[in-house]
Amino acid sequence: MSFINLGLVGFGKIARDQHQPALAESDEFRLVASADPHSLHESVPGYAALDDMLAAHPEIDAVAICTPTSLRYSQAHLALEQGKHVLLEKPPGATLSEVEDLALLAERQGCTLFAAWHSRFAPGVADAREWLRERQVQRVEIDWKEDVRVWHPGQAWIWEPAGMGVFDPGINALSIITEILPHAFFLRVARLWIPCNCQAPIAARLDFSDALATPIVANFDFRQSGPPTWSIHVETDCGRLSLSQGGRRLEVAGQCVLDADEREYPGLYARFAELIRSGGSEVDLAPLRHVADACLLGWRETTEAFHE
Amino acid sequence: MSFINLGLVGFGKIARDQHQPALAESDEFRLVASADPHSLHESVPGYAALDDMLAAHPEIDAVAICTPTSLRYSQAHLALEQGKHVLLEKPPGATLSEVEDLALLAERQGCTLFAAWHSRFAPGVADAREWLRERQVQRVEIDWKEDVRVWHPGQAWIWEPAGMGVFDPGINALSIITEILPHAFFLRVARLWIPCNCQAPIAARLDFSDALATPIVANFDFRQSGPPTWSIHVETDCGRLSLSQGGRRLEVAGQCVLDADEREYPGLYARFAELIRSGGSEVDLAPLRHVADACLLGWRETTEAFHE
Numbered sequence: 001m002s003f004i005n006l007g008l009v010g011f012g013k014i015a016r017d018q019h020q021p022a023l024a025e026s027d028e029f030r031l032v033a034s035a036d037p038h039s040l041h042e043s044v045p046g047y048a049a050l051d052d053m054l055a056a057h058p059e060i061d062a063v064a065i066c067t068p069t070s071l072r073y074s075q076a077h078l079a080l081e082q083g084k085h086v087l088l089e090k091p092p093g094a095t096l097s098e099v100e101d102l103a104l105l106a107e108r109q110g111c112t113l114f115a116a117w118h119s120r121f122a123p124g125v126a127d128a129r130e131w132l133r134e135r136q137v138q139r140v141e142i143d144w145k146e147d148v149r150v151w152h153p154g155q156a157w158i159w160e161p162a163g164m165g166v167f168d169p170g171i172n173a174l175s176i177i178t179e180i181l182p183h184a185f186f187l188r189v190a191r192l193w194i195p196c197n198c199q200a201p202i203a204a205r206l207d208f209s210d211a212l213a214t215p216i217v218a219n220f221d222f223r224q225s226g227p228p229t230w231s232i233h234v235e236t237d238c239g240r241l242s243l244s245q246g247g248r249r250l251e252v253a254g255q256c257v258l259d260a261d262e263r264e265y266p267g268l269y270a271r272f273a274e275l276i277r278s279g280g281s282e283v284d285l286a287p288l289r290h291v292a293d294a295c296l297l298g299w300r301e302t303t304e305a306f307h308e
Numbered sequence: 309m310s311f312i313n314l315g316l317v318g319f320g321k322i323a324r325d326q327h328q329p330a331l332a333e334s335d336e337f338r339l340v341a342s343a344d345p346h347s348l349h350e351s352v353p354g355y356a357a358l359d360d361m362l363a364a365h366p367e368i369d370a371v372a373i374c375t376p377t378s379l380r381y382s383q384a385h386l387a388l389e390q391g392k393h394v395l396l397e398k399p400p401g402a403t404l405s406e407v408e409d410l411a412l413l414a415e416r417q418g419c420t421l422f423a424a425w426h427s428r429f430a431p432g433v434a435d436a437r438e439w440l441r442e443r444q445v446q447r448v449e450i451d452w453k454e455d456v457r458v459w460h461p462g463q464a465w466i467w468e469p470a471g472m473g474v475f476d477p478g479i480n481a482l483s484i485i486t487e488i489l490p491h492a493f494f495l496r497v498a499r500l501w502i503p504c505n506c507q508a509p510i511a512a513r514l515d516f517s518d519a520l521a522t523p524i525v526a527n528f529d530f531r532q533s534g535p536p537t538w539s540i541h542v543e544t545d546c547g548r549l550s551l552s553q554g555g556r557r558l559e560v561a562g563q564c565v566l567d568a569d570e571r572e573y574p575g576l577y578a579r580f581a582e583l584i585r586s587g588g589s590e591v592d593l594a595p596l597r598h599v600a601d602a603c604l605l606g607w608r609e610t611t612e613a614f615h616e
Contacts (some may be wrong), residue, residue, distance in 0.1 A: 073494070077519060095601035096404075097494035097594070101519065104492070161605050184412070186381070186405035199607060211385060211409065286405070292600035293403035297469050299507060 003030040004085075004276055007053050007060045009075055010067030011036035011046070014089060018118070019064055022265035028273035033057050036067075050075050054082055061085060062112070062276060069094040069162055073102065076113070080105050085112040085276050087268075091171055091288045092116075094162050103283045113281045114272050117175035121267030122247025123260035128234075129180040131252060135236035137181060140208075142218040144173040146228035148202070149308060158200065159306065165200025167291045169230075170220035174287040176247055177216070177232060185210040187290065190298035195306035202306060206294055311338040312393075312584055315361050315368045317383055318375030319344035319354070322397060326426070327372055330573035336581035341365050344375075358383050362390055369393060370420070370584060377402040377470055381410065384421075388413050393420040393584050395576075399479055399596045400424075402470050411591045421589045422580050425483035429575030430555025431568035436542075437488040439560060443544035445489060448516075450526040452481040454536035456510070457616060466508065467614070473508025475599045477538075478528035482595040484555055485524070485540060493518040495598065498606035503614035510614060514602055 006023065008015050011034045020041075023031045033045045035053040040046035047053040054060060062085035065072050072093050076086045080102065092115035093099040099115065106113035119125070146169060148158070157163045164171070177185075185208045192201040202223060208216035231244040239253030250258040275282055314331065316323050319342045328349075331339045341353045343361040348354035355361040362368060370393035373380050380401050384394050388410065400423035401407040407423065414421035427433070454477055456466070465471045472479070485493075493516045500509040510531060516524035539552040547561030558566040583590055 070496075094605055095495050096597050096604075097492070097601055100597075101492045101494060105519075161607055164604075184405070184409045186409060187403050188378075211413075289404050289408075289600075292597075292604045293405055295603040296404075296472075296600045297402055299469055 004028055004273060005030055005032045005057070005059045005061045007032055007057065007063045008034040008041070009036070009050050009053075009063050009065045010071075011039040011041055012066065015064075015066040018265045019066060022269050025266060026269050029062075029269060032060055050078060054079070054084070062087065062272070065089060068157065073098040076102050077105065080109050080111050080113070083109060083111060085114075087114045087116050087272050090115075090117050090175065091164070091291070092283070092285070093288075096285055096288060096292055099283065099285060099288070103281065106281050110279070112272070112275045112279070113283055114275050115283045115285065116268050116272070117172070117179075117284070117287060118264045118268050119172035119175050119247055120179045121264040121271070122176070123263065124243050124247050124250030124258050125176055125179060127250055127258060128241060128243050131241060132180055132234060132236065133182055135182070135238050137183070137214050137234055137236055139214065139235040140177065140181065140216040141233045142173050142177060142216075143229045143231050144170050145219065145221040145224035146230070147224050147226070148222035151228065153308070159195075159198040161199045163200050164291060165194075165198065166202055166204055166220040166222045167200070167294070170204065170218070171287050171291055172246070173218065173220070173230070173232065174290050176243065178284070178286040178290070180243075181210075181216075181234075183210045183212065183214070185214070185216050187293045187297055190294045192294065192298040192300050193303045194300055195304060196302045197305040202303065204294065204298070206290075312336055312581060313338055313340045313365070313367045313369045315340055315365065315371045316342040316349070317344070317358050317361075317371050317373045318379075319347040319349055320374060323374040326573040327374060330577050333574060334577050337370075337577060340368055358386060362387070362392070370395065370580070373397060376465065381406040384410050385413065388417050388419050388421070391417060391419060393422075395422045395424050395580050398423075398425050398483065399472070399599075400591070400593070401596075404593055404596060404600055407591065407593060407596070411589065414589050418587070420580070420583045420587070421591055422583050423591045423593070424576050424580070425480070425487075425592070425595060426572045426576050427480035427483050427555055428487045429572040429579070430484070431571065432551050432555045432558030432566050433484055433487060435558055435566060436549055436551050439549060440488055440542060440544065441490055443490070443546050445491070445522050445542055445544055447522065447543040448485065448489065448524040449541045450481050450485060450524075451537045451539050452478050453527065453529040453532035454538070455532050455534070456530035459536065461616070467503075467506040469507045471508050472599060473502075473506065474510055474512055474528040474530045475508070475602070478512065478526070479595045479599055480554070481526065481528070481538070481540065482598050484551065486592070486594040486598070488551075489518075489524075489542075491518045491520065491522070493522070493524050495601045495605055498602045500602065500606040500608050501611045502608055503612060504610050505613040510611065512602065512606070514598075
């Protein structure tokens, strides 16, 4: 099978830390070029702009877009119009509406659009989904708490509305629970805590429910000190399932059944290749929709100023 | 053709002012009963709860749900589970996610779900849509401004997050432009003005765009004094189209081509009957999605307290 030639669009932290190593070990993708006005790749040709990269490399089959969300729509639109397959880093766009429009364009163009949620490729997620499929879920508790100063140093953009504040990591938890729970759920009540000098929440409590009135409670907090807590506990008729350490560790009924290394991005690229080979798309907006719902429905409370 | 037997759920202002007269003149629907714990219908049996109404009237084919949005999901779910067709007043729910779930349930049940946007049935909307279909849109300006003290007296709920503030009328404008514009559009920048003693905006400015970078600007304002402004102006390659008075009046290239009485709800019920007879559903979430996008992406500015 031939390689899929890929161009990286936006060569910042996530592209360097995650996309580049995953591509280097992939036997499906070959990294051909990168496009970023501020950051040049060391070993492949770099271009300031996406259209320059595509013009110079007609062999590119697919692009992975890792730029700030405000830029993504026009970049994805340009790539799809030129018949390229597109992977969108999470969250897939600045708004739900723009991603809906891209999904229609991808369909018209016969291209793959993949709204990637990297946490769904954490080692324990597929097993958790499988185990929960036949269970009666009684209660779900999500704790996603980290020290913003440790995990997001210097990221002033995170406090702007589009930066989403604590929803930037919290959407990873939402991408996992929308994947593993057997029923769709929706927000009933939300509280958002916004520092008085910021636009985006530093903490949030979300109370969801589903058609069976199952309580699903999420606590997101950027004010954690010490190690992060990234865990999901699901009480069922057959005992408790816990995913912790962001999905690396899985416990079922008190037994640790999986404790594996983090390998999200290799799995994510394997899925992208599969979608391209089969001519499909995967654009699940549920995690971003829940965040938008929280912004729509949430009670906002002003808290003390945040200074890094 | 036999009548469709309908039960009204939530017999408040909108049900009395709009649904009841539209049903009274309908030759497709027959109003059979109503359910509301606080308000009894004068001429048909009234029940405190939806399930009591459905138990007492197995002949009911369809329900129209006009309750506060926080109650709608469970009511619509109950009705759909009993095989009833469901009309949801606007906005169709408190969150996007819950309406997505209802749409899936309606499909499984073989029932009609109709997320009704009454302003789409304003007299000028269908003609505006038809005229714009072949035009190149160059710029769109939406002004939706009314005095909240005149149009929403005593509605304290409107200042809660779920009340949506100025988006309560503004979503009517969004329901029209999503219907008449030939291309999908999405938000680029939004500013929301929130009174310091409220949760929901008293004014909003939304800057949308589409794939062709057409500027689409919406100004929503509750601080209007004097008569309301409910108008949409679309500049095209063939002149300007203006819908005003909420869609009752249509001007094209300087000529008034329509100036008709308001008859939104008769049209809305005719559409509901058509959907039921043909076995279809219509659940377009675009207007609510744009509001959620505005809450997600909007810059919030605190303004002076609002007191009625």
